[in-house]
Amino acid sequence: MSFLPKSPWLVHYDASSCNGCDIEVLACLTPVYDVERFGVLNIGNPKHADIFVVTGSVNEQNKAVIKNIYDQMAEPKVVVAIGACATSGGVFRECYNVSGGVDTVIPVDVYVPGCAARPEAIIDGVVLGLGVLEAKYGEKGKVAS
Amino acid sequence: MDVTATTVIGILIYLAAAPVVGGLLTGADRIVSARMQGRYGPPLLQPFYDVLKLWQKENIVVNRQQKVYILGFFVFVIITGCIMFGGGDLLLAVFALTLASVFLIVAAYSTFSPYAHIGAEREMIQMVSYEPMVILTVVGMYMATGSFSAADIARHDGMLFLHLPFIFLGFLFILTIKFRKSPFDISMSHHAHQEIVRGLTTEFSGRDLALIEIAHWYENVFLLGLIYLFFAPVPVVAVAVTLAAYFLEVFIDNNNARLKWQHALGSSWAVTLVLGVSNVVLLAFR
Secondary structure (H helix, E strand, O other), X not given: OOOHHHOOEEEEEEOOOOOHHHHHHXXXXXXXXXXXXXXXXXXXXXXXXXXXXXXXXXXXXXXXXXXXXXXXXXXXXXXXXXXXXXXHOHHHOOOOOEEEOHHHOOOOOEEEOOOOOOHHHHHHHHHHHHHHHHHHHHHHOOOOO | OOHHHHHHHHHHHHHHHHHHHHHHHHHHHHHHHHHHOOXXXXXXXXXXXXXXXXXXXXXXXXXXXXXXXXXXXXXXXXXXXXXHHXXXXXHHHHHHHHHHHHHHHHHHHOOXXXXXXXXXXXXXXXXXXXXXXXXXHHHHHHHHHOOOEHHHHHHOOOOHHHHOHHHHHXXXXXXXXXXXXXXXXXXXXXXXXXXXXXXXXXXXXXXXXXXXXXXXXXXXXXXXXXXXXXXXXXXXXHHHHHHHHHHHHHHHHHOOOOOOHHHHHHHHHHHHHHHXXXXXXXXXXX
């Protein structure tokens, strides 16, 4: 039994997104969707976060940043790629400076398609991520302190 | 019942009940905050879920000394409460709380993170802001009752509030700093204010962060216990005022933006000088 799905804390990173998906991510926190009902907090600190939410296609400039944020997060952790760009590179896929989706840099657990992804889809993706989080906790057993 | 027995019972009740009460109050705080913002809010037990989750997470230790300092913070916050709820010397309790805060600051410094350093520096400014008023509160209680002992103050006939109305208001003011509420949550905040990441706690994760959170619950109960002492002769009123004070802090939190540290320091010292010192002077010439 783990308490991870009861209190998922997010860290959100904009990897050269057009801000469409970012606005939808933030919309989840507003009174209409209010994800804090499920204990979700947008914590803004990778060391406290359980779920890494990435929007936008990855370019050469922010590859290292994404890798760094991912490495700073404590196990067990889950990566959710949100929007067409984060899942595959989207319309920017062929650009000379774009390396494609987030999965070209770090392992991605949940893909949320859409341009922009709707808040309902984002919440659905995070809930799927909770299942992965629980499974990862089960695999590792109790993590050493 | 003799004094030692009540002391032991008081300490045991504090040790067992304070984290439960503190956690529930934090949960209520989050629900009330959410309602004030037009949201539904998390379940009442959410703070407990958070702490239990942190306990199950990996603990990334930047510097092994940090564990000692965080444990020091945790232990001394608990000792603070034990001194007061055991009926001991309030002045000693306040000094123990100061020592606990120093442990937290040193823990933040030991991580060598620029965010934690900014948080630690701001925490020191906060300490400079609230300490004079806390000391004056205890001094005022001594001048009104003739004793620093929490047991004597609680048993004192007549409501302390009637002797210390200005000190009570001043203490409410600095309580905003101690609860880490806006406009004075400059070193770290429980809400999604992120301009210095998470301030003091930026580098702490897993069990270290859980310990800090539990210590914060103990600390809140201790501070609300001080509010209780102002109205101790009538327990019903005392509990009502304590809860009202907590609600007031949540209300202030949701209606204010964060201030700069200069304003936090200046306003709390002005309040201490005007309300705290005037009340002490009035008591002296009574």
